[in-house]
Each structure stands twice: as structure tokens, then as C-alpha cells.
Amino acid sequence: MGEYDVVVVGAGHAGCEAGLAAARIGCETLLLSMNLESVAMMPCNPSIGGTGKGHLVCEIDALGGEMGLNIDKTFIQSKMLNTSKGPAVHSLRAQADKTRYHLEMKKTIENEERLSLKQAEVVDLIIDDGAVCGVVTRTNSIYLCKAVIMCTGTFLAGKVFIGESAYYSGPSGLAPSMELADKLHEYGLPMRRFKTGTPARMLASTLDYDKMKQQDGDEEIIPFSFMNEGEKLGRNQISCWLSYTNSDTHRIILENIERSAMYSGNIVGVGPRYCPSIEDKVSRFKDRDRHQLFVEPEGLDTEEMYIQGMSSSLPEDIQEEFYHTIPGLENAEIVRPAYAIEYDCVDPTTLKPSLESKLIDNMFCAGQFNGSSGYEEAAAQGLIAGINAARKINGENPLVLGRNEAYIGVLIDDLVTKGTMEPYRIMTSRAEFRLILRQDNADRRLTEIGYEYGLVSDERYSKFITKKKLVDGEIERLRNKYAEFSKLNEFLASQGSHEATNNNITFYDLLRRPEISYEALKVIDDETRPELNRAERYEVEVRIKYAGYIDKQLAQVEKMKKLENKKLPENINYNVINGLRLEARQKLSEINPISIGQASRISGVSPADINVLLIYLEKERRSNERSERNEYEG
Ligand SMILES: Cc1cc2nc3c(=O)[nH]c(=O)nc-3n(C[C@H](O)[C@H](O)[C@H](O)COP(=O)(O)OP(=O)(O)OC[C@H]3O[C@@H](n4cnc5c(N)ncnc54)[C@H](O)[C@@H]3O)c2cc1C
Ligand SMILES: NC(=O)c1ccc[n+]([C@@H]2O[C@H](COP(=O)([O-])OP(=O)(O)OC[C@H]3O[C@@H](n4cnc5c(N)ncnc54)[C@H](O)[C@@H]3O)[C@@H](O)[C@H]2O)c1
Known part of the structure; x- marks a missing residue:
């Protein structure tokens, strides 16, 4: 039926980013989805972002991905979470208009050059000499290609559970992908069974809002995309509502717990620890x-x-009973019951850090298929898989982001190095360098990389360079500028700063005081102060206020980089290295790490094993040097 460079199987959050990235880099790309209604569909929470996830969206955006732009077009309420905590964990979260989110993403894909979107179910892969080179659809169409990206989400052998009922189905009543699941087992891919769940949906007109607490969005809209300015994006259009379960709710649930598919033993899949059912x-x-x-x-x-926090796999009659005990929901009409869904996914330790399978060449994998959970986690992997499929075709090295460069690096490194026994959710606590991996500096960390790899447009790049120059210039100006002494102590007192000074002090040092903001400095600053927008002001302030901590973290990064830069050869035989423990030999052979840094994060590899590897590398280096010298001399 056709020949492409890249075929993407699945147009969920992972597949959309993968398809767009591959096409934008220059590959003729085909994006196949069992159903075009499931393009960028949100089968669960109608929201993007939140703790840790907001960071991923900003990073996707900085690299030239689509998720940030799409939610900026379709949000109906926006809120910055964790503002009472430090800037490292500030996380943007937006309610999406679910249908508009899907339609806008579909439109972007439809209008992308070199990208074709088609409705078709892939039932098999064509594999030649260990490398995938095409896909077969249910209607026996064959699409040949140089690389395939698997993004099948929760559809692969999907099985829905509501109480005692269980039936094969994809999410939201869509068809499951059964044949492909069988084929992947046949090809010997180590598959896992995970599960996730979603709460009931209720009819808005049947809720009692007087009994719930209104939750409005922020006054000031902060965009996800570095291309947007909040003031131009529109406003919050809806309220959310807060309520609580009570002892009646808990009693009904506990009395009927055996009827929950989760507890009756019907579900074998492992659920997400950090999104538990009620x-x-x-x-x-x-x-x-x-x-x-x-x-x-x-x-x-x-x-x-949507009733966030109340997913369930109890039977419908029990759902009616317990939801109705909640203040505000007493007379709620349930229009879709809560359900759990089980699906197949691959063991991510069988993937390289590029997200290419170690078992089938040219097959890249992303999203829920890799054992993660969440729209943002899926999109982040999709973007990297799309970039790396295109790079492999072009004979270039893959993009592998470090744990010090991006949450995307943390996410992929965790999956491929440590693996996961349950659906993996990103969290700020998973990153060791939180203070340098902030949302606000994602552009500084990643836009140049996105530009180099061909995804960031000239327009985005030049906007980024302008911001960079402005912010760096302003920090330099503040470092060199002294406050006028005659106004100083009066200013400090006005800011509640009790620490008066007899010395001259720079604006930079003033700003390091916790009680003094960049905005406040305006009254003692003169006309040389540049006009900065919100994002620029924020970056100036955070970089100065946290400079000490940031420098400390950068020093730790330098140490870590030394281990990351010590590369391990791909064909290393761990079984013949003396001194490695048996478990380390097994794990190292399984994961085949690309560096000493990655090896040190594999569970079961001890610091003593790492020392053995370092000695081995040094011996190899010397022996190579000797043979080079001998060759030269003789
Ligand atoms: C019930 C439920 C509750 C969830 N709860 C949440 C939540 O609260 N918040 C959250 O962020 N995440 C939640 N998730 C997970 C979330 O849906 C996924 O993490 C996210 O959508 C994964 O994106 P993806 O691109 O990997 O897969 P999906 O979005 O599932 O997309 C898969 C795509 O692959 C296509 N496809 C599958 N098989 C084939 C085939 N053989 N041929 C062609 N096309 C195929 C499908 O048509 C679809 O387009 C939930 C999921 C479900 C179903
Ligand atoms: N719910 C599930 O069953 C499930 C299953 C799989 C994956 N997930 C993952 O969970 C994420 C959604 O998780 P979640 O259900 O924990 O929600 P969430 O991550 O969006 O977090 C909700 C939290 O956001 C805060 N919040 C602030 N303002 C709010 C508002 N106006 N409305 C709602 N919450 C507000 C609250 O603290 C609340 O606890 C997805 O991104 C997905 O990765 C969830």
C-alpha cells in the first residue's frame, strides 16, 4: 500500500509526538490509529501537567514538541501547583477541553508536511533478519518502512473490568488490539500485564454545588509553551469543585470489597501505586x-x-451507592461508570536509551507500551522515539538526554535501566538535580538541543536567543550596579528587611535576600532597567536567589558527568570479567549499559562491581594504546 521512512503504530499522546517529530526532521511518516477518534484522546483525567508532569510538558515544548502548544490552545482552567514550596517543584496544571484537545492535535497532524494519518489496525510486523521493515493491517494492507514506532497505549490486549464483568475492550468503549498482542508474544518480546483505572463521569446538572468547595484557576495565566504569553491566551472559563468521602463511603466500599475486580483476583495486572483506586x-x-x-x-x-481521585472497579450498583454518599453527589446521575483496564506492555529494560528495542532492530517504543502511565510521560517518550527513529534512518547518533539535563532523561533512564514492576509515573522526587531541572528553564536546557536536532523552528530559536541575552544581560547589570546609598536603608525598611547596611551593596546581593523581590527593586532602580516579561523576570529572580544551591548542584553534576562520559563498549562480555559478582554479570548483560554512570544505577550492581568495571576499562585502554604503539613502531 505504500512505502514510508517511519510508521507509527498508535496516535495517542506518544504516537502524535513521535509522528510529528519524525516528519518535522524530514522523514516521510505514516501515523496509524485503530480509530481516528482516539487521536490524542484523554481516556481519564481531562488535564495536562501537575507535579513533575508540568516539567515534562515544558521540556517537550522546549525541544519543539506539540503538547504544550496544544494545551495552551485548549485549556479551560489553569493553575500553578506547589507555589508555597520552592521554585524547583512549582508545577503547572491545566484542565483541558477534552474534545478540543483531540481535535486541535488532529488538525495539527493533518496539516503537517510529510505526515499521513490513517485509520487502520496493525495486526503484524514484517521482520527481516532481526529488523522490522513494515507493518500489516487487519485488511491485509502492507506498509513498508525503515523504522516502526510502537505506541499502542492501553489498547494492547485491553480488558475492561467492572465488578464481576470483564470483557476485552480498549478504553472508552473502543476496540482492543488483540492480534498484534499475540504476535508480539510470538516474537519473543518480554511482555507484562499492567492495569489502570478511571472514575465515573456524572451529569453536571445533577450535582449540588452548594455542598462542594469551589476551586478556581489562577488570576494570572502562565502558558506551558515558551512560544506563548499568558495574557494573550485567554482566561479561565470554568471552576472545579472539591468534596470529600466520609465514613459511609468507606463502609460501603469495605463491605463490598470482594466484588471489586481488583480484590476478587480477576485482575492480574499491576496497578499504578501513585494513582490508587478508591x-x-x-x-x-x-x-x-x-x-x-x-x-x-x-x-x-x-x-x-470527571470525579478525580475516585477510580474504581466495583460493580455499577455499588458505585451508585458509594458515590451518592459524597456531599454534592447525592443525586448525581452517572453517565459512564468507573472501570479498570488491563493491558499488555513491554519490559522497558529490553530497550536501549534511544528507545529502540534491543530485540528487534529499528523498532522504537514509546508511552504506555513501555510501562509508563500518564499522557505527559507518553508524549515525552514519543518525542524522543520520533527523533531517534529519524536519526537512525539518517545514520546519526541517537539523542539521549542526561538525568542532569531533563526530566525526560530521568524518565527514560529509570525505565530502561531500572525497569518497572508497575505503571511508572514521573515525580519531582525521582530527579536528583531538581533545582536545575525547573519548568522555567526548560528552554535554556533544551532549545539549543532541539535546534541542533532539527525540531526547533528558526522562529522559536530566535525568540529563545533574545530571551537568553536579555536575562543574562540583566543578571550582569544587577551584579555590577550598586544601590544608591542614600535611599538604601529606607528601601530595606519598606521591604521588612531588618538587616540595614553601612556598606554599598549591589542589586544582585539585595535580590539574594529572601524578602526582596525583583519587582520591589524597581523603586530604587533607574531608567536603565530593561522591560522584561513575566518569564524573564522570574528567571532572573530564581537564578539570583538560588545561585548558591544551583552552583552546588552544578558541581555534583560535573562529578556525575565523569561517570557518564566513561562509555562501555556495546559488545562487552561481562561473563569473562574477573571480579564481577554473578548477579552483576547477569544484570549488566541484560541491560547492556552505555556508560559506567548507567551501570551504577542498575539494581544489583554494587559500588564494588563498578570499581571492577573501571579497572577493566583502564586495562582495555592501556592495552589498546599498546597495540596502537606497536602497530606504529613496527
Ligand atoms: C481507564 C484509564 C485511566 C487512566 N488514567 C489516566 C489519568 O488519569 N491520567 C493520565 O495521564 N493517564 C491516565 N491513563 C493513561 C493514559 O491514557 C495513558 O498514559 C496515555 O494515554 C498513554 O498514551 P499512549 O500514547 O501511550 O497511548 P494511548 O493514548 O492509549 O494511545 C494508543 C493509540 O494506539 C492506537 N493503537 C493501539 N493498538 C493499535 C494497533 N494495533 N494498530 C493501530 N493503532 C493502534 C490506539 O488507537 C490509540 O490511538 C489512563 C488510561 C485509561 C485507559
Ligand atoms: N486517576 C487514575 O486512575 C490514573 C491512572 C493512571 C494514570 N494516572 C495519572 O495520573 C495523572 C492524573 O492523576 P491524578 O488523578 O492523581 O490527578 P493530578 O495529577 O492531576 O493531581 C490532582 C491533584 O492536583 C491538585 N489540584 C489542584 N487544583 C485542582 C483542580 N482544580 N482540580 C483538580 N485537582 C486539582 C490536587 O492537589 C489534586 O490532588 C495523569 O497525568 C496520569 O499520569 C491516573
Whole structure:
């Protein structure tokens, strides 16, 4: 039916980024989805971002991906979370209009040069000499290609559970992908069974809003994309609502717990620890007398409300009973019941850091297929898989982001190095260099890389360079500029700064005081102060206020880099290296790390094993040097 450079299987959040990235880099790309209604579909929470996830979206954007731009077009409420904590964990979260999010992404894909979107179910791969070179669809069409990107999400052998009922299905009543799942097992890919769940949806007009607490978005809109300015994006259009479970809710759930598919033993898949079902929360945290839940509109043109925090696999009659005990939901009409879904995914330790399979050449993998959970995690991997499929075709080295460069680096390194026994969710606590991996500096960390790899447009790049120059210039100006002594102590007192000074002091040092903001300095600053926008002012302030901590972290990064730069050859035979423990030999052979740094993060590889590897590398280096010299001399 056709020949392409890249075929992407699945047009969820991973597949959309993968397809766009490969096409933007110059590959003729085909994006196949079982159903075009599932393009960038949100089968669960109608929101993008949140703790850790907001960071991923900013990074995707800085590299030239689409998720940030798409949510900026379609958000209906925006909120910065964790503002009472340090800037490292500030996380942007936006409610999306679910349907508009899907339609806007579909439109972007439809209008992208070199990218074709088609509805088709892939049922098999064509593999020649260990490398994938095409796909076969249910209607026996064959598409040949140089690389395939697997992004099948929760559809692969999807099975839905509601109480005692269980049936094969994809999410939201869509068809599951069964044949492809069988083929992947046949090809010997080590597959896993994971599960996830979603709460009920309720009819907005049947809720009692007087009994719930209104949750409005922020006054000031902060965009996800570095290309946008908040003031131009529109405003918050909806409210969310906060309510709580109570002892009646918990009693009903506990009395019927055996009827939950999770507890009856029907579900074999492992669920996400950090998005537990309400059954899990009530049974695991028995001392808690209530759990909070948010009622969130799914869009502007629908009456459906999402009940965040209350996913379940209890039967429908029990769902009716326990949801109705919640203040505000007493008379709620359930329009879609909560359900759990089990699906197949691959063991991510069988992937290289480029996201290419170690078992089938030219097959790249991304998203829920790799054992992660979440739209943002999926999109981040999709982007990298798209870039690396294109680079492999062009004979170039893959893009592998370090743990010090991006949350995307942390996410992929965790998956391919440590593996995961449950759906993996990103969290700020998973990153060791949080203070340098902030949302606000994602452009500084990644836009040049995106430009070099061919994804960032000239327009984005020049916007970034202008911002960089402005911010760096302003920091330099503040470092060299002294406050006028006659105005100083009066200013300090006005800011509640008790530490008066008898010395001259620079604006830079003034700004290091926690109680003094960049904005406040304006009154003692003169006309040389440049006009900065919100993002630029924020970056200036954070970089000065946290300079000490940031420098400390950068020094740690330098240490880590030494280990990351010590590359391990791909064909190393760990079984013949003396001194390695048996477990280390097995794990190192399985993961085949690319560097000493990656090796040191494999569970089961001890510091003593790392020393053995370092000695081995040094011996190899000397022996290579000797043979080179001998060759030269003789
Ligand atoms: C019930 C439920 C609850 C969830 N809860 C949340 C949540 O609250 N928040 C959250 O962020 N994430 C949640 N998730 C997970 C979230 O949906 C995924 O993490 C995210 O959508 C994964 O993106 P993806 O691109 O990997 O896969 P998906 O979005 O699932 O997309 C898969 C795509 O692959 C296509 N496809 C599959 N097989 C084939 C085939 N053989 N041939 C052609 N096309 C194929 C599908 O049509 C679809 O387009 C939930 C998922 C479900 C179903
Ligand atoms: N819910 C599930 O069953 C499930 C299953 C799989 C994956 N996930 C993952 O979970 C993420 C969604 O997780 P979640 O359900 O924990 O929600 P979330 O990550 O969006 O977090 C919700 C939290 O956001 C805060 N919040 C602030 N303002 C809010 C508002 N107006 N409305 C709602 N919450 C507000 C609250 O602290 C609340 O606890 C997805 O990104 C996905 O990765 C969830």
C-alpha cells in the first residue's frame, strides 16, 4: 500500500509526538490509529501537567514538541501547583477541553508536511533478519518502512473490568488490539500485564454545588509553551469543585470489597501505586477518615464531569451507592461508570536509551507500551522515539538526554535501566538535580538541543536567543550596579528587611535576600532597567536567589558527568570479567549499559562491581594504546 521512512503504530499522546517529530526532521511518516477518534484522546483525567508532569510538558515544548502548544490552545482552567514550596517543584496544571484537545492535535497532524494519518489496525510486523521493515493491517494492507514506532497505549490486549464483568475492550468503549498482542508474544518480546483505572463521569446538572468547595484557576495565566504569553491566551472559563468521602463511603466500599475486580483476583495486572483506586485508598489507609476528590468539567460543550481521585472497579450498583454518599453527589446521575483496564506492555529494560528495542532492530517504543502511565510521560517518550527513529534512518547518533539535563532523561533512564514492576509515573522526587531541572528553564536546557536536532523552528530559536541575552544581560547589570546609598536603608525598611547596611551593596546581593523581590527593586532602580516579561523576570529572580544551591548542584553534576562520559563498549562480555559478582554479570548483560554512570544505577550492581568495571576499562585502554604503539613502531 505504500512505502514510508517511519510508521507509527498508535496516535495517542506518544504516537502524535513521535509522528510529528519524525516528519518535522524530514522523514516521510505514516501515523496509524485503530480509530481516528482516539487521536490524542484523554481516556481519564481531562488535564495536562501537575507535579513533575508540568516539567515534562515544558521540556517537550522546549525541544519543539506539540503538547504544550496544544494545551495552551485548549485549556479551560489553569493553575500553578506547589507555589508555597520552592521554585524547583512549582508545577503547572491545566484542565483541558477534552474534545478540543483531540481535535486541535488532529488538525495539527493533518496539516503537517510529510505526515499521513490513517485509520487502520496493525495486526503484524514484517521482520527481516532481526529488523522490522513494515507493518500489516487487519485488511491485509502492507506498509513498508525503515523504522516502526510502537505506541499502542492501553489498547494492547485491553480488558475492561467492572465488578464481576470483564470483557476485552480498549478504553472508552473502543476496540482492543488483540492480534498484534499475540504476535508480539510470538516474537519473543518480554511482555507484562499492567492495569489502570478511571472514575465515573456524572451529569453536571445533577450535582449540588452548594455542598462542594469551589476551586478556581489562577488570576494570572502562565502558558506551558515558551512560544506563548499568558495574557494573550485567554482566561479561565470554568471552576472545579472539591468534596470529600466520609465514613459511609468507606463502609460501603469495605463491605463490598470482594466484588471489586481488583480484590476478587480477576485482575492480574499491576496497578499504578501513585494513582490508587478508591478501594485501594480505603483499604490501605484505614486510619484516614476522608479522602479528597475534585469534580472537574470535561469540556465546554459537554455536561460530563470527571470525579478525580475516585477510580474504581466495583460493580455499577455499588458505585451508585458509594458515590451518592459524597456531599454534592447525592443525586448525581452517572453517565459512564468507573472501570479498570488491563493491558499488555513491554519490559522497558529490553530497550536501549534511544528507545529502540534491543530485540528487534529499528523498532522504537514509546508511552504506555513501555510501562509508563500518564499522557505527559507518553508524549515525552514519543518525542524522543520520533527523533531517534529519524536519526537512525539518517545514520546519526541517537539523542539521549542526561538525568542532569531533563526530566525526560530521568524518565527514560529509570525505565530502561531500572525497569518497572508497575505503571511508572514521573515525580519531582525521582530527579536528583531538581533545582536545575525547573519548568522555567526548560528552554535554556533544551532549545539549543532541539535546534541542533532539527525540531526547533528558526522562529522559536530566535525568540529563545533574545530571551537568553536579555536575562543574562540583566543578571550582569544587577551584579555590577550598586544601590544608591542614600535611599538604601529606607528601601530595606519598606521591604521588612531588618538587616540595614553601612556598606554599598549591589542589586544582585539585595535580590539574594529572601524578602526582596525583583519587582520591589524597581523603586530604587533607574531608567536603565530593561522591560522584561513575566518569564524573564522570574528567571532572573530564581537564578539570583538560588545561585548558591544551583552552583552546588552544578558541581555534583560535573562529578556525575565523569561517570557518564566513561562509555562501555556495546559488545562487552561481562561473563569473562574477573571480579564481577554473578548477579552483576547477569544484570549488566541484560541491560547492556552505555556508560559506567548507567551501570551504577542498575539494581544489583554494587559500588564494588563498578570499581571492577573501571579497572577493566583502564586495562582495555592501556592495552589498546599498546597495540596502537606497536602497530606504529613496527
Ligand atoms: C481507564 C484509564 C485511566 C487512566 N488514567 C489516566 C489519568 O488519569 N491520567 C493520565 O495521564 N493517564 C491516565 N491513563 C493513561 C493514559 O491514557 C495513558 O498514559 C496515555 O494515554 C498513554 O498514551 P499512549 O500514547 O501511550 O497511548 P494511548 O493514548 O492509549 O494511545 C494508543 C493509540 O494506539 C492506537 N493503537 C493501539 N493498538 C493499535 C494497533 N494495533 N494498530 C493501530 N493503532 C493502534 C490506539 O488507537 C490509540 O490511538 C489512563 C488510561 C485509561 C485507559
Ligand atoms: N486517576 C487514575 O486512575 C490514573 C491512572 C493512571 C494514570 N494516572 C495519572 O495520573 C495523572 C492524573 O492523576 P491524578 O488523578 O492523581 O490527578 P493530578 O495529577 O492531576 O493531581 C490532582 C491533584 O492536583 C491538585 N489540584 C489542584 N487544583 C485542582 C483542580 N482544580 N482540580 C483538580 N485537582 C486539582 C490536587 O492537589 C489534586 O490532588 C495523569 O497525568 C496520569 O499520569 C491516573
